[in-house]
Amino acid sequence: MSASDFTTGGGTGGETISKDRLSYWSGPMVSKTGQGTWPPGQPTSANAQSLNVARVAFSYTGSMGNTSVIFQPTLVMSVPASAVVGTYTGTVTHSVA
Template sequence: MALICIGFLTFPEAGAAGAVRAEPDTRSAPARSALGLNITAPASVALGSTTPGGTISAHLGSVTVDTTLGGSWTATVSATNFTTGGHTTAETITKSRVSYWSGPFTSKTGLGNPTYTPGQATAAQAQALDVPRTAFHATGLLGVLQTLTWNPTLVVSVPAAAVAGTYSGTVTHSVA
């Protein structure tokens, strides 16, 4: 029986202007933006294993946005294809087969009464990461410290023709 193992790196990314970090943050420290927005995500996660044609569903770990300015912000999630070996068609799980759902927030701190809206509140609302998706949106008062944390779930549907191997890809969270 062929075994498919899936792991990946997440690159914390900040982005009022869409700034991209060139290297992964292996310490899981927050990425900084000029607007007082910070986002922290796990540096790496092993999702597990399955057989070709199987599905893996796993929590990614805590993703946290904190702001020193308050106000409105949107956290976005995107992904690359997951590949192994020579990256041939049989060695690629396309990002359209990778779904994400943020779920509800797991903790929040701060003053004021901001409104937090998950991009995908339930598993039934999971969205394929073939294009960037909203992970969370906040609307609040300017000048108010706020922190929000959620533990999203990634669902990977492995093609039946996939070859055995350890697949890796990148899931990126950004905030603006």
């Protein structure tokens, strides 16, 4: 799980919300298929982490095969008072390794 900064307009200081102002938690597993275990990285809001660095949403223990997991992650952005009004765009990426 990783994110970029969020920007509007020309992306100047007041037009950028840094990715470290994003809090993330993976939430618990909703359902799974296949064998193995899927421990969540951040099961509850009390485990939320800043996205200033890449985070692990879930890990997997077991033999590889036809497996999948469904979860409901949450993102919360803390908008600074200095942010200008606008539509901000950024990228949030979940990847499988």
